Amino acid sequence: MNKLIDLRSDTVTRPTPAMYEQMLRAPLGDDTYGEDPTVNALQERVASILGFEAALFVPTGTQSNLCAILAHCGRGDEYIVGQNAHCYRWEGGGAAVLGGVQPQPVEHEADGTLLLARLREAVKPDNEHHAITRLLTLENTIGGKMLPLPYLDAATLLATECGLATHLDGARLFNAAVAQAERSGTTPTLEARRIASHFDTVSVCFSKGLGAPAGSALCGNANFIKRAKRIRKLCGGAMRQSGILASAALYALDHNIARLAEDHRLAMLLYEGLLDIDGVQVERPDTNILFLELQGTAQERSSELLRTLGSAGIAATGHYQRLRLVTHMDVDEVDIAHAIQTIRNFFKKS
Numbered sequence: 026m027n028k029l030i031d032l033r034s035d036t037v038t039r040p041t042p043a044m045y046e047q048m049l050r051a052p053l054g055d056d057t058y059g060e061d062p063t064v065n066a067l068q069e070r071v072a073s074i075l076g077f078e079a080a081l082f083v084p085t086g087t088q089s090n091l092c093a094i095l096a097h098c099g100r101g102d103e104y105i106v107g108q109n110a111h112c113y114r115w116e117g118g119g120a121a122v123l124g125g126v127q128p129q130p131v132e133h134e135a136d137g138t139l140l141l142a143r144l145r146e147a148v149k150p151d152n153e154h155h156a157i158t159r160l161l162t163l164e165n166t167i168g169g170k171m172l173p174l175p176y177l178d179a180a181t182l183l184a185t186e187c188g189l190a191t192h193l194d195g196a197r198l199f200n201a202a203v204a205q206a207e208r209s210g211t212t213p214t215l216e217a218r219r220i221a222s223h224f225d226t227v228s229v230c231f232s233k234g235l236g237a238p239a240g241s242a243l244c245g246n247a248n249f250i251k252r253a254k255r256i257r258k259l260c261g262g263a264m265r266q267s268g269i270l271a272s273a274a275l276y277a278l279d280h281n282i283a284r285l286a287e288d289h290r291l292a293m294l295l296y297e298g299l300l301d302i303d304g305v306q307v308e309r310p311d312t313n314i315l316f317l318e319l320q321g322t323a324q325e326r327s328s329e330l331l332r333t334l335g336s337a338g339i340a341a342t343g344h345y346q347r348l349r350l351v352t353h354m355d356v357d358e359v360d361i362a363h364a365i366q367t368i369r370n371f372f373k374k375s
């Protein structure tokens with residue numbers, strides 16, 4: 026059987042032999058005693074790359090955001106967040122369920138930003154009728170889009186003026202950094218730090234395009250990380266010889282950041298290959314995520330398209346009239362050409 030071309034997400038990648046090799050050799054200890062040298066090395070490394078005092082290794086991005094929100098906010102507080110943001114829409118309502126922290130969602134603009142005027146409006150006055158607005162969370166990339174640096178400047182400045190803390194869900198921060206570095210002729214780590222420097226706290230995922238099997242890190246100052254660590258424990262996220270996972274993350278930081286440019290290139294190929302199909306609109310991707318919008322009569326055919334892709338050995342995600350295709354290290358140019366051909370043939374037959 027041919028391999029599955031899995032374009033549902035960049036979370037589907039498998040560790041490479043070289044990554045496994047490094048995991049096998051990782052020095053280990055009990056991280057709950059702070060004695061896993063590999064976890065400690067990873068935490069220092071991430072903190073230093075992103076310009077923070079400290080970092081905390083956590084099993085998932087969801088737990089990372091949860092630790093962040095609960096370390097910033099108490100019961101009866103609220104956080105301002107994008108309507109489609111992962112830490113509002115896709116994390117089971119954890120901050121509300123487990124922390125009594127209310128989200129204040131705000132509609133996105135087409136470029137993924139949250140209008141400053143809307144943010145300002147969302148901040149509640151100090152009045153017993155309202156929850157206390159404590160935190161602004163942004164996401165970068167969001168739906169594969171980079172948030173422009175001048176926007177980050179303005180939004181985080183506004184938050185600070187309003188007395189809010191700021192958190193970045195940077196699950197795909199390095200995708201944004203790589204795309205930004207390409208445009209400005211600098212390096213991905215420099216751009217990653219530049220993005221991170223706007224925020225009090227930042228979460229990054231190793232299990233997306235970076236290709237590690239699991240793990241995220243939350244960065245902040247030492248006091249904040251101490252609070253977040255307590256929350257990680259109560260969420261059940263304090264692990265033991267987790268250096269075995271941290272070593273995969275270290276491998277990813279050493280070897281898999283610059284190569285994200287290849288994922289972006291493949292997403293662009295996909296975009297160019299699907300540009301001129303009747304009834305299908307594609308948005309030019311900034312990074313590794315491409316959306317196909319089915320219009321008119323094509324709309325009724327989205328589940329049929331998913332089935333056709335499935336029979337051709339291609340998996341994609343379909344939400345309503347939208348198809349999401351994500352590129353990553355386990356697909357190549359041949360796979361992308363096959364996906365383009367399959368989609369084009371599907372619409373030719375209509």
Ligand SMILES: *Cc1c(COP(=O)(O)O)cnc(C)c1O
Pocket residue numbers: 084085086087088090111112164194196197230232241
């Ligand atoms: C994947 C993702 C997360 C959460 O990661 P998990 O490890 O799946 O919990 C958070 N935010 C964004 C933007 C993500 O894409």
